[in-house]
Amino acid sequence: MAEGTVAADQLRLFIERIERLEEEKKAIADDVRDVYSEAKANGYDTKTMRAIVRLRKLETHTRQEMDALLETYRSALGLR
Amino acid sequence: MAEGTVAADQLRLFIERIERLEEEKKAIADDVRDVYSEAKANGYDTKTMRAIVRLRKLETHTRQEMDALLETYRSALGLR
Amino acid sequence: MAEGTVAADQLRLFIERIERLEEEKKAIADDVRDVYSEAKANGYDTKTMRAIVRLRKLETHTRQEMDALLETYRSALGLR
Amino acid sequence: MAEGTVAADQLRLFIERIERLEEEKKAIADDVRDVYSEAKANGYDTKTMRAIVRLRKLETHTRQEMDALLETYRSALGLR
DNA sequence: ACGTTTGCGCTTTAGC
DNA sequence: GCTAAAGCGCAAACGT
Numbered sequence: 001m002a003e004g005t006v007a008a009d010q011l012r013l014f015i016e017r018i019e020r021l022e023e024e025k026k027a028i029a030d031d032v033r034d035v036y037s038e039a040k041a042n043g044y045d046t047k048t049m050r051a052i053v054r055l056r057k058l059e060t061h062t063r064q065e066m067d068a069l070l071e072t073y074r075s076a077l078g079l080r
Numbered sequence: 081m082a083e084g085t086v087a088a089d090q091l092r093l094f095i096e097r098i099e100r101l102e103e104e105k106k107a108i109a110d111d112v113r114d115v116y117s118e119a120k121a122n123g124y125d126t127k128t129m130r131a132i133v134r135l136r137k138l139e140t141h142t143r144q145e146m147d148a149l150l151e152t153y154r155s156a157l158g159l160r
Numbered sequence: 161m162a163e164g165t166v167a168a169d170q171l172r173l174f175i176e177r178i179e180r181l182e183e184e185k186k187a188i189a190d191d192v193r194d195v196y197s198e199a200k201a202n203g204y205d206t207k208t209m210r211a212i213v214r215l216r217k218l219e220t221h222t223r224q225e226m227d228a229l230l231e232t233y234r235s236a237l238g239l240r
Numbered sequence: 241m242a243e244g245t246v247a248a249d250q251l252r253l254f255i256e257r258i259e260r261l262e263e264e265k266k267a268i269a270d271d272v273r274d275v276y277s278e279a280k281a282n283g284y285d286t287k288t289m290r291a292i293v294r295l296r297k298l299e300t301h302t303r304q305e306m307d308a309l310l311e312t313y314r315s316a317l318g319l320r
Numbered sequence: 321a322c323g324t325t326t327g328c329g330c331t332t333t334a335g336c
Numbered sequence: 337g338c339t340a341a342a343g344c345g346c347a348a349a350c351g352t
Contacts, residue, residue: 011129014119018133021112028105029342032098033334039094045236047336049091051229053098054341058222065218069211076205109343130345171289174279178293181272188265192258193348199254207350209251213258214327269329290330324351331344336337 036046073079116126154160196206233239276286314320 010122011119011124014115014122014124015129015132015136017115018112018129019136021108021115022133022137025105025108025112028101028108032101032105035094035097035101039091042090042094044091044094045232048229048232048236049095049098050335050341051225051232052095053102055222055225055229056095056099057102058218058225062215062218062222065211065215069208069215072205072208072211076208127345170282171279171284174275174282174284175289175292175296177275178272178289179296181268181275182293182297185265185268185272188261188268192261192265195254195257195261199251202250202254204251204254209255209258210327210349212255213262216255216259217262287331294330322352324349326349327346328348329344329346331342333340333342335340 036049039049040046116129119129120126196209199209200206276289279289280286
Protein backbone atom coordinates (compact mmCIF):
# COMPACT_ATOMS: atom_id res chain seq x y z
CA MET A 1 0.00 0.00 0.00
CA ALA A 2 1.29 3.46 -0.91
CA GLU A 3 2.43 5.91 1.73
CA GLY A 4 0.02 8.52 0.45
CA THR A 5 -2.85 6.19 1.19
CA VAL A 6 -1.62 5.57 4.72
CA ALA A 7 -1.39 9.28 5.34
CA ALA A 8 -4.85 9.86 3.86
CA ASP A 9 -6.28 7.14 6.06
CA GLN A 10 -4.63 8.62 9.13
CA LEU A 11 -5.92 12.09 8.35
CA ARG A 12 -9.38 10.66 7.75
CA LEU A 13 -9.30 9.00 11.17
CA PHE A 14 -8.32 12.25 12.87
CA ILE A 15 -11.12 14.10 11.11
CA GLU A 16 -13.65 11.44 12.09
CA ARG A 17 -12.55 11.48 15.71
CA ILE A 18 -13.02 15.24 15.77
CA GLU A 19 -16.43 15.05 14.16
CA ARG A 20 -17.53 12.39 16.62
CA LEU A 21 -16.41 14.53 19.56
CA GLU A 22 -18.18 17.57 18.18
CA GLU A 23 -21.39 15.59 17.91
CA GLU A 24 -21.07 14.60 21.56
CA LYS A 25 -20.46 18.21 22.48
CA LYS A 26 -23.55 19.30 20.62
CA ALA A 27 -25.60 16.59 22.34
CA ILE A 28 -24.53 17.93 25.73
CA ALA A 29 -25.35 21.49 24.69
CA ASP A 30 -28.83 20.21 23.85
CA ASP A 31 -29.06 18.59 27.28
CA VAL A 32 -28.27 21.95 28.87
CA ARG A 33 -31.10 23.52 26.90
CA ASP A 34 -33.42 20.77 28.09
CA VAL A 35 -32.58 21.41 31.74
CA TYR A 36 -33.38 25.11 31.30
CA SER A 37 -36.68 24.16 29.64
CA GLU A 38 -37.53 21.79 32.48
CA ALA A 39 -36.71 24.47 35.06
CA LYS A 40 -38.87 26.93 33.16
CA ALA A 41 -41.73 24.42 33.17
CA ASN A 42 -41.33 24.30 36.96
CA GLY A 43 -41.84 28.03 37.18
CA TYR A 44 -38.24 29.24 37.34
CA ASP A 45 -37.00 32.29 35.48
CA THR A 46 -34.32 31.10 33.07
CA LYS A 47 -32.81 34.55 32.67
CA THR A 48 -32.10 34.63 36.37
CA MET A 49 -30.75 31.10 36.25
CA ARG A 50 -28.39 31.93 33.42
CA ALA A 51 -27.17 34.97 35.34
CA ILE A 52 -26.49 32.77 38.38
CA VAL A 53 -24.57 30.19 36.34
CA ARG A 54 -22.59 32.99 34.71
CA LEU A 55 -21.77 34.62 38.04
CA ARG A 56 -20.66 31.37 39.64
CA LYS A 57 -18.42 30.62 36.68
CA LEU A 58 -16.95 34.13 36.92
CA GLU A 59 -16.29 33.67 40.63
CA THR A 60 -14.55 30.36 39.96
CA HIS A 61 -12.40 32.02 37.34
CA THR A 62 -11.53 34.88 39.67
CA ARG A 63 -10.48 32.42 42.34
CA GLN A 64 -8.33 30.46 39.89
CA GLU A 65 -6.78 33.66 38.62
CA MET A 66 -5.91 34.71 42.18
CA ASP A 67 -4.15 31.40 42.73
CA ALA A 68 -2.33 31.76 39.43
CA LEU A 69 -1.22 35.28 40.35
CA LEU A 70 0.15 34.03 43.66
CA GLU A 71 2.10 31.38 41.79
CA THR A 72 3.40 34.00 39.39
CA TYR A 73 4.58 36.10 42.32
CA ARG A 74 6.41 33.12 43.79
CA SER A 75 8.16 32.40 40.51
CA ALA A 76 9.01 36.05 39.88
CA LEU A 77 10.47 36.35 43.38
CA GLY A 78 12.29 33.03 43.11
CA LEU A 79 10.38 31.54 46.05
CA ARG A 80 9.70 27.88 46.34
CA MET B 81 -40.11 22.42 55.94
CA ALA B 82 -40.96 25.72 54.31
CA GLU B 83 -41.95 25.87 50.64
CA GLY B 84 -39.22 28.38 50.00
CA THR B 85 -36.64 25.82 51.05
CA VAL B 86 -38.06 23.20 48.72
CA ALA B 87 -37.96 25.65 45.85
CA ALA B 88 -34.42 26.70 46.73
CA ASP B 89 -33.32 23.06 46.80
CA GLN B 90 -34.94 22.37 43.46
CA LEU B 91 -33.38 25.44 41.89
CA ARG B 92 -30.03 24.41 43.30
CA LEU B 93 -30.36 20.99 41.72
CA PHE B 94 -31.15 22.49 38.33
CA ILE B 95 -28.13 24.78 38.58
CA GLU B 96 -25.88 21.91 39.56
CA ARG B 97 -27.10 19.74 36.70
CA ILE B 98 -26.34 22.55 34.28
CA GLU B 99 -22.90 23.14 35.73
CA ARG B 100 -22.12 19.45 35.56
CA LEU B 101 -23.13 19.31 31.90
CA GLU B 102 -21.05 22.37 31.08
CA GLU B 103 -18.03 20.73 32.65
CA GLU B 104 -18.57 17.67 30.46
CA LYS B 105 -18.89 19.92 27.45
CA LYS B 106 -15.63 21.63 28.29
CA ALA B 107 -13.91 18.26 28.75
CA ILE B 108 -14.95 17.24 25.24
CA ALA B 109 -13.78 20.56 23.83
CA ASP B 110 -10.41 19.81 25.43
CA ASP B 111 -10.44 16.38 23.80
CA VAL B 112 -10.97 18.02 20.42
CA ARG B 113 -7.97 20.24 21.07
CA ASP B 114 -5.95 17.16 21.95
CA VAL B 115 -6.82 15.44 18.68
CA TYR B 116 -5.71 18.52 16.73
CA SER B 117 -2.46 18.53 18.72
CA GLU B 118 -1.91 14.87 17.98
CA ALA B 119 -2.56 15.43 14.29
CA LYS B 120 -0.13 18.36 14.32
CA ALA B 121 2.50 16.12 15.94
CA ASN B 122 1.97 13.76 13.01
CA GLY B 123 2.75 16.52 10.57
CA TYR B 124 -0.73 17.67 9.62
CA ASP B 125 -1.69 21.31 9.27
CA THR B 126 -4.43 21.99 11.81
CA LYS B 127 -5.68 25.13 10.12
CA THR B 128 -6.41 23.13 6.98
CA MET B 129 -7.99 20.39 9.07
CA ARG B 130 -10.31 22.89 10.71
CA ALA B 131 -11.30 24.13 7.27
CA ILE B 132 -12.12 20.57 6.22
CA VAL B 133 -14.24 19.93 9.31
CA ARG B 134 -16.07 23.19 8.74
CA LEU B 135 -16.71 22.35 5.10
CA ARG B 136 -17.99 18.85 5.82
CA LYS B 137 -20.32 20.24 8.48
CA LEU B 138 -21.65 22.71 5.93
CA GLU B 139 -22.17 19.94 3.40
CA THR B 140 -23.99 17.86 5.98
CA HIS B 141 -26.19 20.82 6.73
CA THR B 142 -26.85 21.44 3.04
CA ARG B 143 -27.68 17.76 2.56
CA GLN B 144 -30.16 17.90 5.45
CA GLU B 145 -31.81 20.97 3.97
CA MET B 146 -32.14 19.21 0.62
CA ASP B 147 -33.71 16.22 2.35
CA ALA B 148 -36.11 18.49 4.20
CA LEU B 149 -37.06 20.23 0.97
CA LEU B 150 -37.66 16.91 -0.69
CA GLU B 151 -39.91 15.90 2.21
CA THR B 152 -41.82 19.15 1.85
CA TYR B 153 -42.41 18.43 -1.83
CA ARG B 154 -43.54 14.89 -1.12
CA SER B 155 -46.02 16.09 1.47
CA ALA B 156 -47.28 18.88 -0.78
CA LEU B 157 -47.82 16.46 -3.60
CA GLY B 158 -49.32 13.85 -1.36
CA LEU B 159 -46.61 11.34 -2.29
CA ARG B 160 -45.60 8.63 0.06
CA MET C 161 -26.35 62.56 -9.57
CA ALA C 162 -27.71 59.03 -9.55
CA GLU C 163 -29.03 57.46 -6.38
CA GLY C 164 -26.65 54.54 -6.76
CA THR C 165 -23.73 56.96 -6.52
CA VAL C 166 -25.13 58.57 -3.41
CA ALA C 167 -25.47 55.19 -1.77
CA ALA C 168 -21.95 54.20 -2.79
CA ASP C 169 -20.60 57.45 -1.37
CA GLN C 170 -22.44 56.91 1.87
CA LEU C 171 -21.20 53.35 2.20
CA ARG C 172 -17.66 54.52 1.47
CA LEU C 173 -17.92 57.08 4.24
CA PHE C 174 -19.09 54.45 6.72
CA ILE C 175 -16.22 52.15 5.75
CA GLU C 176 -13.69 54.94 6.09
CA ARG C 177 -15.02 55.95 9.51
CA ILE C 178 -14.65 52.36 10.66
CA GLU C 179 -11.13 52.05 9.27
CA ARG C 180 -10.11 55.29 10.94
CA LEU C 181 -11.45 54.05 14.27
CA GLU C 182 -9.68 50.73 13.92
CA GLU C 183 -6.41 52.53 13.29
CA GLU C 184 -6.93 54.48 16.50
CA LYS C 185 -7.69 51.26 18.32
CA LYS C 186 -4.50 49.68 17.05
CA ALA C 187 -2.49 52.75 18.05
CA ILE C 188 -3.77 52.41 21.61
CA ALA C 189 -2.98 48.71 21.64
CA ASP C 190 0.56 49.66 20.65
CA ASP C 191 0.65 52.16 23.49
CA VAL C 192 -0.27 49.40 25.91
CA ARG C 193 2.61 47.32 24.60
CA ASP C 194 4.92 50.28 25.08
CA VAL C 195 3.90 50.68 28.71
CA TYR C 196 4.64 47.02 29.37
CA SER C 197 8.04 47.47 27.69
CA GLU C 198 8.77 50.53 29.80
CA ALA C 199 7.81 48.69 32.96
CA LYS C 200 10.03 45.80 31.95
CA ALA C 201 12.92 48.22 31.41
CA ASN C 202 12.30 49.38 34.98
CA GLY C 203 12.73 45.87 36.27
CA TYR C 204 9.11 44.77 36.57
CA ASP C 205 7.92 41.33 35.55
CA THR C 206 5.39 41.81 32.75
CA LYS C 207 3.84 38.40 33.19
CA THR C 208 2.93 39.32 36.75
CA MET C 209 1.65 42.69 35.62
CA ARG C 210 -0.56 41.12 32.98
CA ALA C 211 -1.94 38.73 35.59
CA ILE C 212 -2.76 41.67 37.88
CA VAL C 213 -4.52 43.59 35.12
CA ARG C 214 -6.45 40.47 34.19
CA LEU C 215 -7.48 39.77 37.78
CA ARG C 216 -8.63 43.34 38.40
CA LYS C 217 -10.70 43.26 35.22
CA LEU C 218 -12.22 39.95 36.28
CA GLU C 219 -13.09 41.35 39.71
CA THR C 220 -14.75 44.35 38.08
CA HIS C 221 -16.79 42.05 35.86
CA THR C 222 -17.80 39.90 38.81
CA ARG C 223 -18.97 42.97 40.68
CA GLN C 224 -20.98 44.18 37.69
CA GLU C 225 -22.47 40.75 37.21
CA MET C 226 -23.55 40.65 40.87
CA ASP C 227 -25.29 43.98 40.45
CA ALA C 228 -26.96 42.78 37.27
CA LEU C 229 -28.14 39.61 39.00
CA LEU C 230 -29.63 41.63 41.83
CA GLU C 231 -31.50 43.70 39.26
CA THR C 232 -32.71 40.53 37.55
CA TYR C 233 -34.01 39.25 40.90
CA ARG C 234 -35.89 42.48 41.48
CA SER C 235 -37.50 42.29 38.04
CA ALA C 236 -38.32 38.61 38.36
CA LEU C 237 -39.96 39.23 41.73
CA GLY C 238 -41.74 42.34 40.53
CA LEU C 239 -39.96 44.57 43.05
CA ARG C 240 -39.32 48.19 42.35
CA MET D 241 10.10 56.55 52.55
CA ALA D 242 11.03 52.92 51.96
CA GLU D 243 12.20 51.73 48.57
CA GLY D 244 9.48 49.11 48.52
CA THR D 245 6.88 51.85 48.69
CA VAL D 246 8.42 53.71 45.78
CA ALA D 247 8.44 50.57 43.71
CA ALA D 248 4.86 49.80 44.66
CA ASP D 249 3.81 53.31 43.66
CA GLN D 250 5.62 53.06 40.35
CA LEU D 251 4.07 49.67 39.60
CA ARG D 252 0.67 51.06 40.51
CA LEU D 253 1.15 53.91 38.05
CA PHE D 254 2.09 51.51 35.27
CA ILE D 255 -0.98 49.38 35.97
CA GLU D 256 -3.24 52.42 36.00
CA ARG D 257 -1.82 53.72 32.73
CA ILE D 258 -2.52 50.34 31.15
CA GLU D 259 -6.04 50.19 32.52
CA ARG D 260 -6.74 53.69 31.29
CA LEU D 261 -5.52 52.80 27.80
CA GLU D 262 -7.61 49.66 27.75
CA GLU D 263 -10.68 51.68 28.64
CA GLU D 264 -9.96 54.00 25.72
CA LYS D 265 -9.54 51.01 23.47
CA LYS D 266 -12.88 49.64 24.56
CA ALA D 267 -14.54 53.01 23.98
CA ILE D 268 -13.29 53.03 20.40
CA ALA D 269 -14.47 49.45 19.88
CA ASP D 270 -17.90 50.66 21.01
CA ASP D 271 -17.69 53.51 18.51
CA VAL D 272 -17.02 50.98 15.75
CA ARG D 273 -20.12 49.06 16.80
CA ASP D 274 -22.10 52.29 16.67
CA VAL D 275 -20.99 53.01 13.12
CA TYR D 276 -22.07 49.54 12.03
CA SER D 277 -25.42 50.10 13.74
CA GLU D 278 -25.83 53.42 11.98
CA ALA D 279 -24.97 51.83 8.63
CA LYS D 280 -27.47 49.07 9.32
CA ALA D 281 -30.14 51.67 10.10
CA ASN D 282 -29.40 53.12 6.66
CA GLY D 283 -30.10 49.79 5.04
CA TYR D 284 -26.60 48.40 4.65
CA ASP D 285 -25.70 44.80 5.34
CA THR D 286 -23.15 44.82 8.15
CA LYS D 287 -21.90 41.31 7.47
CA THR D 288 -20.89 42.38 3.98
CA MET D 289 -19.38 45.58 5.33
CA ARG D 290 -17.24 43.62 7.78
CA ALA D 291 -16.05 41.43 4.90
CA ILE D 292 -15.07 44.55 2.95
CA VAL D 293 -13.14 46.01 5.88
CA ARG D 294 -11.37 42.68 6.39
CA LEU D 295 -10.47 42.46 2.70
CA ARG D 296 -9.10 46.01 2.52
CA LYS D 297 -7.04 45.42 5.65
CA LEU D 298 -5.58 42.32 4.03
CA GLU D 299 -4.71 44.27 0.92
CA THR D 300 -3.04 46.95 3.01
CA HIS D 301 -1.10 44.26 4.79
CA THR D 302 -0.02 42.67 1.52
CA ARG D 303 1.06 46.06 0.24
CA GLN D 304 3.14 46.66 3.36
CA GLU D 305 4.81 43.29 2.97
CA MET D 306 5.74 44.14 -0.60
CA ASP D 307 7.21 47.44 0.55
CA ALA D 308 9.19 45.70 3.26
CA LEU D 309 10.52 43.18 0.78
CA LEU D 310 11.59 46.00 -1.52
CA GLU D 311 13.39 47.65 1.37
CA THR D 312 15.16 44.39 2.15
CA TYR D 313 16.36 44.16 -1.43
CA ARG D 314 17.59 47.77 -1.40
CA SER D 315 19.55 47.17 1.78
CA ALA D 316 20.96 43.90 0.52
CA LEU D 317 22.10 45.59 -2.68
CA GLY D 318 23.39 48.66 -0.90
CA LEU D 319 21.00 50.89 -2.83
CA ARG D 320 19.78 54.10 -1.40
C1' DA E 321 14.96 32.61 16.43
C1' DC E 322 11.21 29.15 16.69
C1' DG E 323 7.58 26.64 18.45
C1' DT E 324 4.20 26.35 21.83
C1' DT E 325 0.68 28.15 24.58
C1' DT E 326 -2.43 31.33 26.16
C1' DG E 327 -5.34 35.59 25.69
C1' DC E 328 -8.10 38.47 22.77
C1' DG E 329 -11.31 39.74 19.07
C1' DC E 330 -14.55 38.32 15.85
C1' DT E 331 -18.27 35.50 14.11
C1' DT E 332 -21.99 33.09 14.73
C1' DT E 333 -25.77 31.36 17.12
C1' DA E 334 -29.38 31.36 20.56
C1' DG E 335 -32.67 33.69 23.39
C1' DC E 336 -36.15 37.31 24.04
C1' DG F 337 -35.35 41.23 14.34
C1' DC F 338 -32.20 42.61 17.63
C1' DT F 339 -29.36 42.09 21.42
C1' DA F 340 -26.22 39.41 24.03
C1' DA F 341 -23.34 35.29 25.10
C1' DA F 342 -20.86 31.40 23.73
C1' DG F 343 -17.46 29.24 20.59
C1' DC F 344 -13.95 29.59 17.39
C1' DG F 345 -9.76 31.29 15.02
C1' DC F 346 -5.87 34.14 15.11
C1' DA F 347 -2.02 36.50 16.74
C1' DA F 348 0.91 38.07 20.07
C1' DA F 349 3.78 36.61 24.11
C1' DC F 350 6.35 33.53 26.69
C1' DG F 351 9.84 29.84 27.12
C1' DT F 352 13.28 26.98 25.01
